[in-house]
Amino acid sequence: MSVDGSLDRLKREGRIVVVGASLAGLRAAETLREKGFDGSLTMIGDEPYEPYDRPPLSKQVLLGRATADRTGLPRHRAIDARWRLGVPATGLDMAARRVRLADGDEVEYDRLLIATGIRARPWPQEDEAELDGVFVLRTRDDAEALERSLAQGPRRVLVIGAGFTGSEIASACRERGIAVTVAERADAPLVGALGGVVGRVAAELHRKHGVDLRCGVMVTGLEGDSAGRVRAAHFSDGNTIEADVVVVSLGAQRNTEWLAGSGLGAGPRGIACDAGCRAFDIRGIVTDDIYVAGDVARSPHPLFGYQFLSLEHWGNAVAQAETAAHNMLSDSADRRPHIWVPAFWSSQFGVNIKSVGVPSMGTEILIAQGSRSEHRFTGVYGYQDRVIGAVTFDQTKWLQFYQQLIETTAPFPPASPTVDRRPEGQQPMPADFPDPSVPTHGPTVTLSGYAPDDRRLTFTPARH
Amino acid sequence: MRLVVDLNRCQGYAQCAFLAPDVFVMHGDESLLYSPEVEEDRREDLARAVAACPVQAIVVDANFPDTNSGTDR
Ligand SMILES: Cc1cc2nc3c(=O)[nH]c(=O)nc-3n(C[C@H](O)[C@H](O)[C@H](O)COP(=O)(O)OP(=O)(O)OC[C@H]3O[C@@H](n4cnc5c(N)ncnc54)[C@H](O)[C@@H]3O)c2cc1C
Ligand code: SF4
Numbered sequence: 217m218s219v220d221g222s223l224d225r226l227k228r229e230g231r232i233v234v235v236g237a238s239l240a241g242l243r244a245a246e247t248l249r250e251k252g253f254d255g256s257l258t259m260i261g262d263e264p265y266e267p268y269d270r271p272p273l274s275k276q277v278l279l280g281r282a283t284a285d286r287t288g289l290p291r292h293r294a295i296d297a298r299w300r301l302g303v304p305a306t307g308l309d310m311a312a313r314r315v316r317l318a319d320g321d322e323v324e325y326d327r328l329l330i331a332t333g334i335r336a337r338p339w340p341q342e343d344e345a346e347l348d349g350v351f352v353l354r355t356r357d358d359a360e361a362l363e364r365s366l367a368q369g370p371r372r373v374l375v376i377g378a379g380f381t382g383s384e385i386a387s388a389c390r391e392r393g394i395a396v397t398v399a400e401r402a403d404a405p406l407v408g409a410l411g412g413v414v415g416r417v418a419a420e421l422h423r424k425h426g427v428d429l430r431c432g433v434m435v436t437g438l439e440g441d442s443a444g445r446v447r448a449a450h451f452s453d454g455n456t457i458e459a460d461v462v463v464v465s466l467g468a469q470r471n472t473e474w475l476a477g478s479g480l481g482a483g484p485r486g487i488a489c490d491a492g493c494r495a496f497d498i499r500g501i502v503t504d505d506i507y508v509a510g511d512v513a514r515s516p517h518p519l520f521g522y523q524f525l526s527l528e529h530w531g532n533a534v535a536q537a538e539t540a541a542h543n544m545l546s547d548s549a550d551r552r553p554h555i556w557v558p559a560f561w562s563s564q565f566g567v568n569i570k571s572v573g574v575p576s577m578g579t580e581i582l583i584a585q586g587s588r589s590e591h592r593f594t595g596v597y598g599y600q601d602r603v604i605g606a607v608t609f610d611q612t613k614w615l616q617f618y619q620q621l622i623e624t625t626a627p628f629p630p631a632s633p634t635v636d637r638r639p640e641g642q643q644p645m646p647a648d649f650p651d652p653s654v655p656t657h658g659p660t661v662t663l664s665g666y667a668p669d670d671r672r673l674t675f676t677p678a679r680h
Numbered sequence: 681m682r683l684v685v686d687l688n689r690c691q692g693y694a695q696c697a698f699l700a701p702d703v704f705v706m707h708g709d710e711s712l713l714y715s716p717e718v719e720e721d722r723r724e725d726l727a728r729a730v731a732a733c734p735v736q737a738i739v740v741d742a743n744f745p746d747t748n749s750g751t752d753r
Contacts, residue, residue, distance in 0.1 A: 269684050269716060271687070272716050275713065276713055276714070276715070276716065279713070281713060281715070282715055282716055282717070286715075286716055286717035287716045287717070288682045288716070288717065289682060289684060290681075290682040290683050290684055290739050290740055290741040290742075291682075291741050291742055292739070292742050293742050294742075530686075530687075530688070531686070531688045534686075559688045560688070561687045561688055563687075563707065563708075563711040563713075565708075566707060566708030566709075566711065567708055567710075567711070568692065568708065568709070568710035568711040570688070592709075610708070610709050610710045612690075612691055612692055612710055613691065
C-alpha cells in the first residue's frame with residue numbers, strides 16, 4: 217500500500233472516469249472493481265449502446281446468422297457504473313482533472329482511462345461518401361445498415377480495400393451468393409499485415425470463391441444516379457464497374473481529435489503511453505493519472521525493439537485494459553508492463569487465419585508446415601535472424617509453438633520441427649512487404665517559443 | 681444471455697459445437713461461429729460447453745442481479 221495512504225483513499229472514495237465504453241473500457245471497469253475499487257466509476261461513450269463486440273459484425277452479422285443488436289459483450293461482474301452513453305467527450309482539462317462532454321457537462325476524475333478506439337476511414341470525397349448504398353463497417357449501426365442492404369439482394373457489391381475487414385466482407389457476400397468486386401491498391405489482399413507471399417495465397421482464396429479481385433488499382437470516383445444512389449465506380453486503370461452497394465474499407469483513424477489542445481500526447485497515430493499504460497503528455501513526459509488502452513493506444517514493446525506498437529486487435533484491447541486498470545490502483549513498484557505478444561484472428565472463405573508476433577516487421581518468411589497451394593500452412597517471419605512473427609491458415613495448432621520461439625527470440629530460420637515440412641519450406645524467401653520508408657502521416661505537432669520556459673508544443677489535428 | 685469466444689485462444693476442438701450445436705458451429709475446418717446472444721433457459725447447456733472447452737475460451741455473462749442496466753444517465 218502507498219506510503220501516505222493516498223492509494224487507499226483512491227480505492228475507497230476516488231473517482232475514475234473511462235472515456236470509450238467498448239471492449240477495452242468495459243474490461244478495464246470490471247478489473248477495477250475486481251481489484252477492490254469502491255469509488256465512483258463513470259463510463260462515457262458516444263455510441264448509444266452498452267458495450268458490444270465488433271468481430272462478429274463482419275462475420276456472423278453479415279452472414280445473417282446474428283443480428284447486430286445481439287452482440288452485447290458478456291459481463292464478468294456488475295460494475296455499478298454511472299453510464300453516460302450517447303454523449304461524446306469533447307475535451308480534457310489535465311490541470312483541473314476534468315473531462316468535458318458534448319452536452320456541456322463536466323466530469324471530474326482522480327484517474328482517467330482513455331479507450332476511445334478508432335473509427336473507419338470514410339471515403340474521402342464527401343459528396344460521394346453520402347450516396348445511398350455507400351457504407352463503412354466499424355459500428356453496430358454500420359453493420360445493421362450494411363446487412364439490411366445485403367439482404368435485399370444487390371446485383372453487385374464493390375469492396376474498396378482488401379485488408380482483413382474488407383476480405384471478410386467479400387467472403388460474407390460470396391457465401392450469400394452476391395456478386396462482389398474487390399479493389400485493392402496493393403498487389404494482393406492482406407499485404408500490409410502479412411506481406412506479398414501470404415497475400416498471394418489470400419488472392420487465390422478470393423478468386424477460388426468467385427470474387428472479382430482487382431489488384432494494383434485505385435478507385436478514383438463513385439457515381440450516383442439521379443436519386444442519389446450509388447450505381448458505379450471508376451478505377452484508375454480506366455475501367456468502370458456497376459455496383460449498387462459499395463463498402464469503403466480503407467483502414468481506420470484514431471479517435472483523438474477531442475484531445476486537441478489538452479496537452480496530452482495524442483495525435484493521428486494514437487496516444488503514446490509507457491509500457492504501464494500511462495499516457496505521455498505532449499512534451500513526452502509521462503502522466504501519472506491518465507491511462508490509455510485498446511486500439512487508440514501506442515505502447516513500447518521490449519520484445520520488438522521497444523517499438524511503439526498500435527494494435528487493432530481484440531486480444532490487445534482486453535489485455536491492455538486489464539493492465540491499465542491494475543496499474544491505476546497500484547504503487548509504482550507494483551505496476552505491471554503490458555507486454556502481451558500480439559495475436560490476431562480472422563475468418564474468411566471458410567479459412568481460419570491467425571497470427572502472432574509482428575509479421576509486418578519480418579523481412580523473410582519460411583513456409584514451415586503445410587503448403588500454400590493447399591491453403592493450409594504455417595508461415596514464420598524472420599527479422600535480423602530471429603523469429604518475429606507467424607501466421608497460420610487452418611493450422612492453429614502450430615501457433616503456440618511459434619509464439620514460444622518469438623518470446624524466446626529464437627533464431628530464424630527455425631531449425632527444429634520437421635513435421636509436415638515440404639520442399640517449399642526448406643528455404644526462407646523475402647516476405648515482400650510494401651516499402652515502409654514511405655511516410656503515411658505528416659507532422660502534427662508544432663514547436664514555438666525560444667526560452668526554455670516558453671517553449672511550447674501544440675497538437676494540430678491532421679486534415680484527413 | 682450474452683457470450684463471447686476468445687478466438688485467439690480457441691483451438692477449434694469443436695467440443696462446444698458438439699455440446700451446444702445450435703449455439704456453436706464450425707465454419708470450414710477450423711473456424712468457429714457462434715450466436716453472441718442466447719436465451720436464458722440455455723444457461724445450463726452453455727455452462728457445460730464453457731466447462732468442456734479445453735482452453736477456456738468461452739465467456740458467458742456472470743449471473744449477477746443487474747442493478748444498473750447501462751442506460752442510467
Ligand atoms: C468489423 C470488425 C471486425 C473485427 N474482427 C476482429 C478479429 O477478427 N480479430 C481481432 O483480433 N480483432 C478484430 N477487430 C478489432 C477489435 O474489434 C478491436 O480491436 C476492439 O474493438 C478494440 O476495442 P477498443 O475498446 O480499444 O476500441 P473500440 O472498440 O473502437 O471502442 C472505442 C469506443 O469509444 C467510443 N468513442 C470514440 N471517441 C469518443 C469520445 N470522444 N467520447 C466518448 N466515446 C468515444 C467509440 O465510439 C467506441 O464505442 C474487428 C473490428 C471490427 C470493426
Ligand atoms: S471448445 Fe473451446 S477450443 Fe473448442 S471450438 Fe469451442 S471454443 Fe474453440
